[in-house]
Amino acid sequence: MCGSIAAYKSLELVRLLKKDGADTKVILTKSALNFVTPLSCQTLSTHETYIDQFVLTAGIKHLSLADWADILVIAPATANIIGKAAAGIGDDLLSTTILSFRKPVLFVPAMDTGMWGNTIVQDNVSKLKAHGCLFIEPTSGTLASGKVGKGRFPYPALIRKKILSVTAGYNSLNHSRFLISGGRTEEDIDSVRVITNRSSGRMALELLYAVSCRDGVAKAVIGETNMTFPGEFDVTRARTADEMYGALKKEFRWCDCLIMAAAVGDYRPRTRSIRKIHAKTHTLSLTKNKDVVKTLVAKKKDKVIVGFSLEDKIDITRGKEKMKAKGLDMCVVNTAQGVGSTSANALILKKNGRSVRLGKVSKWELAHTILDECSELMRGHT
Ligand SMILES: Cc1cc2nc3c(=O)[nH]c(=O)nc-3n(C[C@H](O)[C@H](O)[C@H](O)COP(=O)(O)O)c2cc1C
Known part of the structure; x- marks a missing residue:
């Protein structure tokens, strides 16, 4: 989870996945700490919440987490993490985990409509897609700023279904x-x-x-x-x-x-x-x-x-x-x-x-x- 106002909606996603019997571990960026608490994530996922890269507990966190998971879901994904991932930057636990991850990576962006429409953000999204990363497009509606436009975090039930589809390996319908x-x-x-x-x-x-x-x-x-x-x-x-x-x-x-x-x-x-x-x-x-x-x-x-x-x-x-x-x-x-x-x-x-x-x-x-x-x-x- 990244530093977006939509982070609280991702707590519901963790709850839904848990209900499905999926094992979920949560990485929070430093900015995400302003929006959700490690305690909420820990309680819902029943695992430690991962924040720091440089910790004294056993194992190198970004490598062990990348090995452990079947899918990495960045929800909400900020313009910042999309930019860092597109540039190959690894300067915190989440960005280094993305770089280390060799299984499906799903970005669920949420941001203000101006940010989402920015051509730099769109270029970064295209670049990540070309590298095989998956995206759920944000939806349109009233945003946290009060503006109306595209940028809203999608319904958690839809993200859950997308995760189930990706992990089951269903083929693309190629825009049919x-x-x-x-x-x-x-x-x-x-x-x-x-x-x-x-x-x-x-x-x-x-x-x-x-x-x-x-x-x-x-x-x-x-x-x-x-x-x-x-x-x-x-x-x-x-x-x-x-x-x-x-x-x-x-x-x-x-x-x-x-x-x-x-x-x-x-x-x-x-x-x-x-x-x-x-x-x-x-x-x-x-x-x-x-x-x-x-x-x-x-x-x-x-x-x-x-x-x-x-x-x-x-x-x-x-x-x-x-x-x-x-x-x-x-x-x-x-x-x-x-x-x-x-x-x-x-x-x-x-x-x-x-x-x-x-x-x-x-x-x-x-x-x-x-x-x-x-x-x-x-x-x-x-
Ligand atoms: C109240 C508030 C809400 C924000 N919401 C978003 C958001 O929805 N999407 C986004 O891309 N950035 C948002 N930002 C900006 C990010 O928090 C900022 O770019 C931060 O550096 C992101 O860090 P991270 O990607 O490591 O989590 C918001 C900032 C504030 C102060």
Whole structure:
């Protein structure tokens, strides 16, 4: 952690990593001591906090720490440490550890927008990237100075996901553009009641995290959801099947790949009462909604289209039928058990007849497998 006002947010990152079972050691620069205390870092990481390079305890600290860790995360990274690292300077414990580190190095810059926009800082960032260092771009918003612009420290949950992606060794998506739908649609019965389903939106959220951690670009259209989508993501909200279709249609030209993780309602009430219904009994007559994905597929050109088929049990026959009927390139067959859960029982069917049997996996792992298969299809391999 460096001397930035965002250092306190990094304490949350240490906490999240600890919760994942990751072992985390914290190096603080001298400037960072003005913003967070060694005691906080020590308590959260359950390790000594490292500050001084020249100490009398056993071992050469910058070398032993560089050997010990699988990944070095500089969060927050100041303009100063970025400049020192780009120039190959090693004048304190953190900068010498960076120089000694032979595994992935991830910078998470946070600074005022003027500093971030400075061409010297940008040249240093480019130089470090050319040397293989990884970056999470700061986000835009209101900064500590009160100014609005780019420079904000990203959401700690996103940094955590990036660390998980890097350490798992997932490939880059090379700026491919993914349009992702998620959550559930709802349709009005009357002024207060709706028909809907139990989809949570978690699959779409994991896909958004996975795309952004692998250098892809994502836009999402999200219906009703139980999840919190961080402000960093480009999300359009849609409530009904018609709204979802309209929002997806608007962005469809932009994308290389559409992943339809949303549970779009098949039906809506034939009529909607503008007043609350008080009748003793009420018969609901339903009519079919537009088939969102099928309508979009008609304009697909060379885009890759991924659909989902959810049944009570894994149903390959139904998945194949759905893939054919809707013109999908890939279909994620999964079960009702996964609705609202962090895991799914899934199997991926591809147009060429190949299938990937996953069994029970976390939605995070499933998101990465879907993206791996999509990038294969986008590269023209079937
Ligand atoms: C209140 C305050 C907030 C600061 N916030 C940042 C910041 O967010 N990003 C940054 O690059 N520098 C920031 N600085 C300047 C750094 O603290 C300064 O460049 C320092 O030398 C960085 O040292 P380090 O990189 O060794 O931690 C801030 C300074 C002050 C006084």
